[in-house]
Amino acid sequence: MLYTEPKVTVLARPQFAEPAHLPVAWKGESSDGERLAEFAGRLCYMSQHNPAGRTTAEYLENIKRQRHGSVLEHANYTLLFEGVSRSLTHELVRHRAGMAYSQLSQRYVDESEASFVVPPAIVGDAELEGAWRAQVEAAQAAYVALVEQLMDRYRWVDDKVHRRKMAREAARGVLPNSTETKIVVTGNARAWRTLLELRSSEGAELEIRRLAVLAIRVLQGEAPAFFSDVEVYDAADRRPAARFLHSKV
Template identity: 70%
Template sequence: MDILKAPRVTLIARPEFLEPAHLPVQWKGPASAGERLAEFAGRICYMSQANPAGRSTAEYLGNILQQGHGSVFEHAVYVLLIEGISRSCSHELVRHRAGFGYSQLSQRYVDESQAAFVMPPAILGDLTLEAEWTRQMEAAQGAYVQAVGRLMEKYSWVEDRVHRRKMAREAARSVLPNATEVKIVVSANIRAWRTMLELRLGEGAELEIRRMALSCLTVLKAEAAAFFADFEVYPTVDGSEAGRVGFHKV
């Protein structure tokens, strides 16, 4: 049985910016395509392609952040593959609706007899709790395997094997714990990513989704730092990490 102790976040898609030849911007400084796309969109509002203030892309986007002109950030969409998070964590994640798209592993179709389980950060490092939790996961996995077997017998009259398996798995999954690992593809524009990250990096957020949000922030910041320049990550009194933003946008 695989026990996962951290999320795995992979960037799988980024914006491509095709600058129109008839409206060239006087760019300053290095920037990713997504950052330039947002700057281009912002400059259309005032037709300031000549860059009269001589701002670099990072400075320009910093000013947009300060002004709270969030709609400019809706043009840049980034797609992350998130693995190694629990079903309860993904359930919290998918509550974020505006600007988000999701595709999540289906427990009706996928055989979960070899599923991995995600150990909650609160249990990590406490050997007694870890051992007890591991026993509980093993028992749940055993119950799932047994339930699938019995339900396959019960539905043996269903001729379509794929449909029969789906009928068995969709009922048997009810005994799987919240800790069961999911894989999910998450698309969101930068305005939406910022909103979700602000909420889920906060000290009030549940520890696992906060850990996931920190990983997402690391990946997105490595890709397009100017969008997240005001995010600050800091250590908390309980030994974990949290984050806050300089410019909150409602």
């Protein structure tokens, strides 16, 4: 299978349980994650009575404007990314603060029928796609052959699970960066903002930029007040990018 677009699925979102003895005078519609962040911010000043009469969206807009982003760290969102390349995840996992990752292991998972991600730069060009496809198909065939040969070479290893792991971990060296992978990513709202601001900019690598724009749209649906200052637009290269009004919250 060849992927030309990633897939993003929400796996987990915050669940806020307001303490009965510290009720907030809420205004406007909001998600649990947004209310959690507002509650945390109001606790700092014991302003639960909401003296300014702000909606949650207005309160969080002021938080972003003032760059008091620490209260956003209480709200965590977990996303599943599929249809992304191992080249992309090599970049993604550089973002450590406030993030957690669990990725498909090539040592344990058979890649004999692995999928691949077509690099965005060549999508739609039949000649380039053909040349690229020939290379990944050859690499996959080499992987299958190596696994078989290595399983035979280490036939003296009685534990078949360990033998398969030995074979796959060696054979994976011939697979390209375009090999499709799946990864579960958890981050707090502040960490997501930082990651997505960097990776959705015009200077970001095209595949991770495409994923970042999609993740922005998904998270805007989950918690619009956290990402209300983000604008997705068509960049000079005719591909979507995003800009954050309140940078480095």
